[in-house]
Amino acid sequence: MTQHTNWDNVYEDAIRWIREAGQEIMASFRTSFNIDTKSNPNDLVTDIDKQTEKFFIEKIKEAYPSHRIMGEEGFGDNIEQLNGVIWFLDPIDGTMNFVHQQTNFAISIGIYEEGVGKLAFIYDVTKDELYHCKKGSGVFLNDEKIKPLKTTNLSESLLAINATWVTENHRIDPRTFSPLLKKIRGTRSYGSAAIELAYVAAGRLDGYVSLRLAPWDFAAGKMLIEEGGGICTTVDNKEIDLLDKNTIFAGTELFHTEVQKEYIQPALDQNYYLRTPSSR
Known part of the structure; x- marks a missing residue:
């Protein structure tokens, strides 16, 4: 049985960690970083990707030890079922952009319980745009609520x-x-x-x-x-x-x-x- 989760606390913690990680990523532009390839020459990973994922995992495991993590860089848990609370974490989505352009990349975190989305965050780091939502409360861009999607031909x-x-x-x-x-x-x-x-x-x-x-x-x-x-x-x-x-x-x-x-x-x-x- 899943333990009770205070989603307001998780929400606030996640936003704080995301902004902290974003500051560290921005600071990395003033230093050099290592670039490797994964599945093919276009599938890039940097030490910043790895450091950022490890940062989140350390924070999550300390605050919410029962939660599990599926992270892109492989430092999370081996997840084969959707039971409990799972954080789906991409520390830098758009690594090629991060390497070549230093823009158009994001931290992406979706938090699900028993396979149902509870919280979601996408942080466009260089533009300082945080898209976030709590189930049933609407979608926000930073502090402003986004209007419902309109229909377009x-x-x-x-x-x-x-x-x-x-x-x-x-x-x-x-x-x-x-x-x-x-x-x-x-x-x-x-x-x-x-x-x-x-x-x-x-x-x-x-x-x-x-x-x-x-x-x-x-x-x-x-x-x-x-x-x-x-x-x-x-x-x-x-x-x-x-x-x-x-x-x-x-x-x-x-x-x-x-x-x-x-x-x-x-x-x-x-x-x-x-x-x-x-x-x-």
């Missing part, structure tokens, strides 16, 4: 999508989304899933698509979007698995519904949506 919509998914690739047939790009007002790509999901929750974007995200990439953004009245599913409109990598399609209710009906479902019906049965 496809022709007036902005979609965050990486150009990879509308050119030749091994995950999805480009014909799935290429027609949509001709219909909508425009596309954006910021190089950080957390920031792009936060922008959907804030109404800066109408939709977001990615074909390969891990739980720490989307846990916070998923909750922010749903708390704001949007929808977040897999690209083929299934429930997201919080313990595995997923395709992600998020957006306002109207955008999500129309794109599913007019573009994704026809691709599925004609069997040209997926390149392969599973992503690599």
Whole structure:
């Protein structure tokens, strides 16, 4: 049985730790840091990623020893079930941007209990923009409450999508989304899933698509979007698995519904949506 959690205390602690970590990350720009690669040459990790994750784990374990942590850099717990309280932690989402641009990266934390989102935080460090929510209380940007998501016609919509998914690739047939790009007002790509999901929750974007995200990439953004009245599913409109990598399609209710009906479902019906049965 899960112990009672004082979510107000967790909320305040998380915000304090996030801002403290953000200050340390900003200070790192004045020093040199080490860069390594993980799964491929474009999958970067720095010692700042690792230090930041260790900082959060130390704080969480000290204050909430019964809570578990799924972190990108592997310093957390081995989590195979969603029981209890779990922190999904990405210390720096957008490491390539962090390395090359020193902007457009974020700290992302989603806190779930028994698989249900309770608290979410996405902190755009260099812009000092903290998107956060507590279940049932609405979405905030710093101290200002964000208005509920509005409905927008496809022709007036902005979609965050990486150009990879509308050119030749091994995950999805480009014909799935290429027609949509001709219909909508425009596309954006910021190089950080957390920031792009936060922008959907804030109404800066109408939709977001990615074909390969891990739980720490989307846990916070998923909750922010749903708390704001949007929808977040897999690209083929299934429930997201919080313990595995997923395709992600998020957006306002109207955008999500129309794109599913007019573009994704026809691709599925004609069997040209997926390149392969599973992503690599």
